[in-house]
Amino acid sequence: MKNLSILGATGSIGTSALDIVRMHPDLFRVRALTAANNLPLLCRQIAEFTPEVVAVLDADKARELAGMLTGPCRPDIMFGEIGYARAAAWKTTDMVLLAMVGAAGLKPALAAIEAQKDIALANKETLVMAGDIVMARAREKKVSILPVDSEHSAIFQCIMGKRNKDVKQVFLTASGGPFRNTPKEAFEKITREDALNHPNWSMGEKISIDSATLMNKGLELIEAVHLFGICHEHIQVLIHPQSIVHSMVGFTDGAVMAQMGVPDMKQAIGFALSFPERLDLGMAFPDFVQLQSLTFHAPDFQRFPSLEFARQACIRKGTLPAVMNAANEVAVQAFLDRRMGFSDIFRLISLTMDCHTCIDNPDLSGIIEADHWARTKAESLI
């Protein structure tokens, strides 16, 4: 029996994880649940999964939640940064699924590591911001960080049992998002609704926009550098519109291993939660006859400069990745709020990165300071 803290329980990853728990009640027990909002759903989850503790965004939400609970399960209700950190480090928990969105994941990740809880990591922003600090601390504390992102799960599955020195190249696949074939001139007219309409995956709003700008792949490039200790120069991004090959690894002798599956996050989530076991998730295999062909091509950096921003952040390191991440979060939110257009997302990230005076080898407070600086700067630039 594995005891879980699920952070971001009401989101796309969180609800898929709870579907897996529901399928395997003999294997998993939920000890802590957290969410920022959607209290009605959180209430139903509390009734069904009976956690000992929950955490929500702030004191108002905590009071509201307390008033909404009618069933026999009455978990302790905590809130804010401290509440999320305590849920991550909860005493009866063995593993934390970090599935909240954005920079809010960093402190709970570190709290989980300090308490020696293994992490199933969906929140890529944590490694983009502070990958060096998080990975070093996880090694010191002997904490496993298991990838939930489908590409990183694929890479992990391909290198399992292989020797590090034999790995030469990673091929990071991307669907290309809804604007794969949209000419640059048409970008100005892209609406919130167009951008949220991902062709292959059903995901939260922020990552859906990140997929549309390809910033998701930029974030994933940095995530892969930290998770697998591979130089960004050995990671090639490939547009693969069918989203069947979740990523590939090339070895020194020219062999390439791919991990495939239908585009459904349950496989990657289930593998991280149950590693090294594989669960029966009732998943269908891809219908290869129906598919007929799997295609790959190079990304268009002219239309999607996000990948260049991420490469720049990989090269410069220091506080620049955190600044890129924060500027992106502000830009995505402003686009979702209809305060600026789709192409402005690229402009805002680029301008904010250009204005930043990068600090080398920052500690945690240096990273958080850079994150705050970038948010203020990006807001002022809008």
Ligand code: NAD
């Ligand atoms: P989502 O928007 O569907 O859910 C986010 C969850 O986090 C919700 O429970 C929400 O209440 C909570 N949350 C939001 N803001 C918060 C804050 N400031 N503090 C604490 N909690 C907060 O997002 P998602 O699509 O499930 O993605 C979650 C994370 O997983 C992201 O980092 C994303 O990049 C990553 N990821 C998602 C997918 C996917 O298919 N959805 C795939 C790979 C990686």
Ligand code: MG
């Ligand atoms: Mg991914």
